[in-house]
Amino acid sequence: MIPYSTVIFDLDGTLLDTLQDLCDSTNYALALHNMPARSLDEIRRFVGNGVGLLIHRAVPEGTPDDLEAQCLADFRAHYLLNMEHRTAPYAGVLELLDGLNKAGIKLAVVSNKFDGAVKGLCQTYFGDRVKVAIGESQGVARKPAPDTVFRALEELGADAQGAVYVGDSEVDIETARNAGLPCLSVSWGFRDTNFLLQQGAQRILSSPADLLALLTGAAN
Incomplete structure (x- = not known):
């Protein structure tokens, strides 16, 4: 039994x-707003509680809420089109x-x-x-x-x-x-x-x- x-x-x-594709889409969104990129190890630590928290952790401390929300939207749009590039x-x-x-x-x-x-x-x-x-x-x-x-x-x-x-x-x-x-x-x-x-x-x-x-x- x-x-x-x-x-x-x-x-x-x-x-x-999925880590590399998550990292690529995060850094794409950050770059759109002239924010510093995050390393793969940082993204590894940031994931697990949804993409909203991933982006909250990835943007610089003190980022205004409306700008963070735009980064999240940019991440989502990019990820949906690119989530199968390096995932396996x-x-x-x-x-x-x-x-x-x-x-x-x-x-x-x-x-x-x-x-x-x-x-x-x-x-x-x-x-x-x-x-x-x-x-x-x-x-x-x-x-x-x-x-x-x-x-x-x-x-x-x-x-x-x-x-x-x-x-x-x-x-x-x-x-x-x-x-x-x-x-x-x-x-x-x-x-x-x-x-x-x-x-x-x-x-x-x-x-x-x-x-x-x-x-x-x-x-x-």
Whole structure:
């Protein structure tokens, strides 16, 4: 018997390496307004709580609200057109999703990325492997609120019992806690093992193959 019947995945840093495209679109928006560029490592630290907070962290301290809002709009417009240039699934992720589907496990993605980008990226890179993909939208609180997780369970026709949440960040750990789900953390994304342990991670997986084995009951 498989240990879980439903898996809710985070997207950025868990299934997809989106960091370089996020960095490029951030720096595009900053350059439009003569603001200094940010490094890839800085963007890595800034992501996880939605693109609004990403841009808030990226613009210089003291930037007026209206200018920050324009930078966010410029980022969104650029990212929607350029979000697939250097983004790719992490090695082993497609095999992970295929294995979970073969085992009859229901799959969903929930992300703090805006909804149109989440759905577009999932369709491009995963096709029909993931049936439900939910991002940030009006009227639905973003993670770490549990709202997107609950919506995903509803759209899957799944119960919270038997579900597990998988992510790469402190936001994901808190989201799982708020949703009342167990959390599996992964170390190949935007946060390292030591950081995840400091944030209260209970179980950390180092590869998609290890995660597949655990989720399907094949692990020792």
